[in-house]
Amino acid sequence: GPLDAALSYLNLTELGTDLFGRLVQKFEAAGDAVQAARARAGRARMFFGAGRIAEGWELLRAALPVLEAHEAPTLNAALCWASTTTRLLGDLEQARRYARKALERAEQAWSPAEVADALAVLADVHEEAGEAREALAAARRCAAVRRADGDVLAAVEADLKVVRVTLRDLGDVDEAEAVVRE
Secondary structure (H helix, E strand, O other): OHHHHHHHHOOOHHHHHHHHHHHHHHHHHOOOHHHHHHHHHHHHHHHHHOOOHHHHHHHHHHHHHHHHHOOOOOHHHHHHHHHHHHHHOOOHHHHHHHHHHHHHHHHHHOOHHHHHHHHHHHHHHHHHOOOHHHHHHHHHHHHHHHHHOOOHHHHHHHHHHHHHHHHHHOOOHHHHHHHHHO
């Protein structure tokens, strides 16, 4: 969680790749499959940050079953990354399944941040699939959840996606202007 986020933010992906690789080895040697899977997911994120999408996907794909079986606390983030990755690799159906699974889990636990993250990822999948109305609905809901959770900056980011889809995909200038005015 925080370690991979900090390393990504600081653009220390090479250091992160090495560090998480050593953690995988350490946890595997200790027989801790869950922590090894979490470390694999962290390493995958470093690969993603370095533009090594396919390599990261191989790690994440191997980690997901363990994270799911043990309901690891990082599972929803891993599902969102899996959705984004499969979308980038061109498998929109798989991307949609991962995003919906993340959303369903987050809604069941009512974790606003995780609900909003899953909605943002789902909006991206719909947008790429040319499903403008679905993308718009997910982005609007994401913005509302972010606002209700007090994350104004992330709500504005979701609003920008609403404006982009409204203008580019639907050609509705009036609706886009209304969102901007809010």
